[in-house]
Amino acid sequence: MTLAQQFEAAFGAAPALIARAPGRVNLIGEHTDYNDGFVLPAAISVETRIAAAPRSDGRIRVLACDFGGAIAEWKLEAPYAADPAHPWADYVRGMTAAMIQRGHALAGADIAMTGNVPKGAGLSSSASLMVGIGTVLAALAGLSIAPADIARMAQAGECDHVGMRCGIMDQLASAAGVASHALMIDCRTLDVRPVAMPEDVQILIVHSGVARGLVEGHYNERRAQCEAAAAAIGVSALRDADMAMLNGAGLDPLTLSRARHVVTENARVLAAAEALAAGDLRATGELMAASHASMRDDFQITVPAVDALAAELQALIGPEGGARMTGGGFGGAVVALCRADRTDAVLGALTYRKPDGTAPLVLRETACAGAGLVMR
Structure with a gap:
């Protein structure tokens, strides 16, 4: 089934929105991002796709299509807490917590997610997921959030909640990629300069x-x-x-x-x-x-x-x-x-x-x- 079909089968209605967020490959510049340095990544075609529809009760329900159709659910206002039964949901929880902490008023949502970014390959499957979640939740709430700010919140969610003290490169490459270009990123200023491939x-x-x-x-x-x-x-x-x-x-x-x-x-x-x-x-x-x-x-x-x-x-x-x-x-x-x-x-x-x-x-x-x- 397609992502939209899986969403409808799980939640009983078609999704209102579908977002995509690419993985990234870093051409050069490893472990420089959290040192306020320079990196040269590119967004690539493997990606996470997120289907979503609004809820009126302030709850988040997430269907993990790639994990046997497992569903996790929580209240948006609840403090972040890891879910040992659904560790994949920690990234979604971390992103929603980071967005709320930065003052964004989010609506509840039903969410279904799937992706083809290889896990454990260094191609930023987690950043792709979190940027995709941020993109779709912002759209559901009618918020206009710049790619750099989506990236900052995704980084904060992974650092502060998931426990991975990552830099900003992965999230910014996924959020701000440019077709046919690598991105020369200054990780201190978040200045992004496309470099034609x-x-x-x-x-x-x-x-x-x-x-x-x-x-x-x-x-x-x-x-x-x-x-x-x-x-x-x-x-x-x-x-x-x-x-x-x-x-x-x-x-x-x-x-x-x-x-x-x-x-x-x-x-x-x-x-x-x-x-x-x-x-x-x-x-x-x-x-x-x-x-x-x-x-x-x-x-x-x-x-x-x-x-x-x-x-x-x-x-x-x-x-x-x-x-x-x-x-x-x-x-x-x-x-x-x-x-x-x-x-x-x-x-x-x-x-x-x-x-x-x-x-x-x-x-x-x-x-x-x-x-x-x-x-x-």
Whole structure:
């Protein structure tokens, strides 16, 4: 059944609205967002779709089409509380709580949601869901909320309620994506500058088969290490540091390596945005390779399977393009940029297999538009 049909079967009437919110792939700039730095993501075609209709009793009912048709329900004014029986609903609860905390008067709603963003791949399935929820609830309530503000609330919902101390990149890329463009985002000012993708370049995303678990893993630990480095240097965030400051601060070797990744990664993002805009795939590929090495050696967030996949893709693509891990780390996917006329040959020659011995999931992507309504 379609999403609208599943909604009607569950709630007895057709939805009033359907919204979409894309996932995103980060071309370069990992763990720089929560350090007030720079990132270069693109919204992609995999997405979450949200169907909704208003309720008059101030309640939220959510149908998870991808979780066996499970339904969670709560009152909008109730304090946020995690739902162990329906952990997927925590993201919806977190988004509604963040919107209410910012003074938005929401109506109750029946909601059905489905998506095809691969889970655990580093493609922002959670941000896509929360941005989609924010988009559809704002529309139901007749609110006009800027994409950057939807993104801020989605970030707050995930940080303050779900427990993932994420930056703003994922949510802003999903909310404000521009078709055929990457987004050069200043994570301090939230300034977004579209960067045109060369027409003959294909985005490849290959999932390593190693699922990520960022809340349970080391993501929050890395953030704390970066904050400790900034405090020791005397800056508000590592965005304001340079290598001379790091080398002169007397940091312990581990903290120094974490901070060095962020400082050098910010420089790589700025350079990659210029190279991509100029169609210089050779320079872009070199920067992607350096980014992966920094994540592996300084930030220590890659795993051997991801390292092997990135190395093989880079070798197959050659100098006109590049490959690197994308996402928060500890598993997930590799993103690659490749000349479109080389894509079939690269994928045909790829020998990488997931840990279970099967072929990896491969997405051929282009940069897509950000969240919005697809049906009123």
